[in-house]
Amino acid sequence: QKEVEQNSGPLSVPxxxxxxxxxxxxxxxxxxxFWYRQYSGKSPELIMSxxxxxxxxxxxxxxxxxxxxxxxxxxxxxxxxxxSATYLCAVNPDFGNEKxxxxxxxxxxxxx
Amino acid sequence: GAVVSQHPSRVICKSGTxxxxxxRSLDFQATTMFWYRQFPKQSLMLMATSNExxxxxxxxxxxxxxxxxxxxxxxxxxxxxxxxxxxxxxxYICSAGGGGxxxxxxxxxxxxxxxxx
Numbered sequence: 281q282k283e284v285e286q287n288s289g290p291l292s293v294p295x296x297x298x299x300x301x302x303x304x305x306x307x308x309x310x311x312x313x314f315w316y317r318q319y320s321g322k323s324p325e326l327i328m329s330x331x332x333x334x335x336x337x338x339x340x341x342x343x344x345x346x347x348x349x350x351x352x353x354x355x356x357x358x359x360x361x362x363x364s365a366t367y368l369c370a371v372n373p374d375f376g377n378e379k380x381x382x383x384x385x386x387x388x389x390x391x392x
Numbered sequence: 393g394a395v396v397s398q399h400p401s402r403v404i405c406k407s408g409t410x411x412x413x414x415x416r417s418l419d420f421q422a423t424t425m426f427w428y429r430q431f432p433k434q435s436l437m438l439m440a441t442s443n444e445x446x447x448x449x450x451x452x453x454x455x456x457x458x459x460x461x462x463x464x465x466x467x468x469x470x471x472x473x474x475x476x477x478x479x480x481x482x483x484y485i486c487s488a489g490g491g492g493x494x495x496x497x498x499x500x501x502x503x504x505x506x507x508x509x
Contacts, residue, residue, distance in 0.1 A: 314497050323398075323485045323503040324436070331495070368436070370498075378424045378490030380498055384435040 284371050286383035295392050299356040303369030303383055306350070312372035313345055313352045317365045318385065324368055328354060359390045395419055396488050398501025406509050407478060413471045413504045415442075415486030421466035422488035426498065427459075430483045442469040442486075476508045 283306040293299040301315075312331055316324035328343040330336045330352065336343045342355040352371075356363055369383040395418040403411050415425055425442040440461055441449040448461035460472040469488075473480055483505050487498040 312495050312497075316500075321483075321505075323483075323500040326497045326499060329497045372490075372495070375495065376493050378492070378498070379426070379438070379441060382436050382438075 284369055284381050284383040286367075286369050286386050288384055289387040290389055291386055292389045292391055293359050295359055295361060295390055297359055299359045299363065299388055299390070301354040301356075301367050301369075301386050301388065302351060303353065303371075304351045305369075305371045305373075305381075307371070307373040307381075308347075308350060309375075310347075310371045310373045311375050313343070314370040314372075314380070315341075315343060315352075315354045316368040316370060318368060319365045327367070356388075361390045361392050364388060364390045396486065396499045396501045398486050398504055400504060401502060402505045402507075404507045404509065405476065408475055409508070411473045411476055411506060413473075413484055413486070413506075415469045415471070415488065415501050417467045417488045420489075422469075423466060423492065424490060425463060425469040425486055425488045427461065427469075427471050428485045428487065430485065430503075432483075436485070439471075442471075444469075473506065476506070478508045481506055481508045 285304045315327045318324040330343040330345045340357045344353045366385040368385045370380040397416045399414045423444045427439045428436045439454045442463040444463045450456045463469040485503040486501045489498040
């Protein structure tokens with residue numbers, strides 16, 4: 281079974297600090313990786329996508345991918361209370377198939 | 393970016409009622425859409441893959457006769473919860489995107505909160 285694992289948290293981070301969210305996946309052939317943010321009672325929204333090894337930065341967010349170790353992470357710099365949400369890691373394990381495998385999500389709380 | 397519209401946003405109805413939820417891709421064509429269900433404080437659960445012009449593919453444990461999916465055009469998929477009961481109360485979310493090969497992100501509709509009395 282193709283799995284995506286995340287620490288469910290809750291992860292508490294002081295305002296202004298760096299929040300680090302981690303995700304591991306089981307299918308070594310996975311090619312596409314996504315981070316979604318989900319506020320309570322809302323649907324998920326795309327934060328970052330990453331396809332190649334290394335870092336990808338977008339504003340305060342940095343996604344990191346290491347295919348050899350089969351992990352993908354999301355760093356949030358200068359954390360704000362508005363970043364408090366559940367972060368979902370999603371992996372596309374089959375190129376040619378649009379179906380995503382989601383982790384269970386990490387609940388992040390930014391403490392003012 | 394890609395926009396997915398879902399309607400209605402909230403439904404409250406009596407037990408035994410059938411409820412139809414629409415999911416539209418507004419600025420792109422989607423041969424595949426996905427339907428998820430999420431109970432409070434739980435993770436997303438994929439219910440089925442909606443395929444344009446063919447039968448939907450249901451995940452294990454999801455009753456295809458209970459949750460009817462129709463994907464009659466490249467921009468519209470519908471989920472009908474037939475004879476809904478209180479245990480069907482949940483947050484239903486659709487997604488579309490993927491670029492056809494899964495190399496593009498899925499984008500989610502705003503979800504439909506279904507409450508069965």
